[in-house]
Amino acid sequence: MSFDDVSVVRGGRLIWCEGTFDVPTGSITAIIGPSGSGKTTLLQVALGLLPVASGTVEVLGEAAGEATRRIGYVPQHYARAAGNAIRACDAVLLGLTGHRWGFGRAGAEERQRVHEVLKALDCQSFAQRRLCQLSGGQRQRIAIAEALVTRPPLLILDEPLTSLDIRNQRDIVGLLSRIRDEFGVTILVVAHDLNPLLSILDSAIYLLDGHAHFNTMDEVVDDHLLSHLYGTSIQVVHTPQGELYMRSI
Structure with a gap:
């Protein structure tokens, strides 16, 4: 995904500008910033749902919006959209057949594809249950399975850890790492809290002072930058095991 001097305007108001960066293929990249900074707007631009005011956007080698069928997308409130x-x-x-007009029986190849992705994401034990019967972590796995069943090269997730407990957050983070490695997928994830994701992130797009920036996590995980980004004092702590986490001070 490539942004070249992109600016975005909504309702006559400039949301952010000067967005110039390339997201590396095969990376896991976070989209971060304070509330109202334009994270969802950036997703909409990448999906071709919102035109840019200036600049150009390419996704999977095509203009934004042209490659939508090759993008797996997990919305923030998945179960509400899918129906309990x-x-x-x-x-x-439905990830395979939902675009069709009318109803019909799915073919053997399509059902085999569903079986394979459910198995790969460890969803077989609850695959026959209704969404309303699933835990939050199980629903998120199904959401990701639906997004991956078409075998997209790009997976976009909007706040996938919201409302999950610590154990389920850890499980989903581990799953995303495995998906990147086993499926060869580039992953973009909007994140409110970076801490659960720090161990798997390669880079971040961060929205700061009305501009869209990009850098590796080594450069982003910085006390001064994160404090400026979130408008509060943040300290990056290194544990004896070599892990990182952020805390407000």
């Missing part, structure tokens, strides 16, 4: 009464396996099947 649907079975988990049928929700994943």
Whole structure:
């Protein structure tokens, strides 16, 4: 994904500008910034849902919006959009057939594809249950399975850890790392809290002072930068095990 001097305007107001960066293929990249900074707007631009005021955007080698069918997208409120009464396996099947007009039986190849992705993401034990019967972590796995069933080269997730407990956050983070390695997928993830994701992130797009910036995590995980970004004093702590976490001070 490539942004070249991009600026975005909504309702006559400049949201952010001077966005020039390339997201490396095969990376896991966070989109971060304070509330109202334009994180969702950036997703909409990447998906071709919002035109840019200036500059150019390429996604998977095509103009934004042209490659939408090759992008897996997980919205923040997945179950609400999918409908609670649907079975988990049928929700994943909709990732393949949902664009069709009318109803029809899925073919053997499509059902095999669903079976494979459910197995790969360890969803088989609850695949026949309805979404309303699943835990938050199980629903998020099904959401990701639905996004991956078309075998997209790019996966975009909007706040995938919201409302999950610590154990489920850890499980989803581990799953994203495995998906990157086993599926060869580039992953973009909007994150409110970076801490659970720090161990797997390669880089970040950060929205600061009305501009869209990009850098590796080594450069982003910085006390001064993060304090400026979030408008509060933040300290980056190194544990004896070599891990990082951020804390407000």
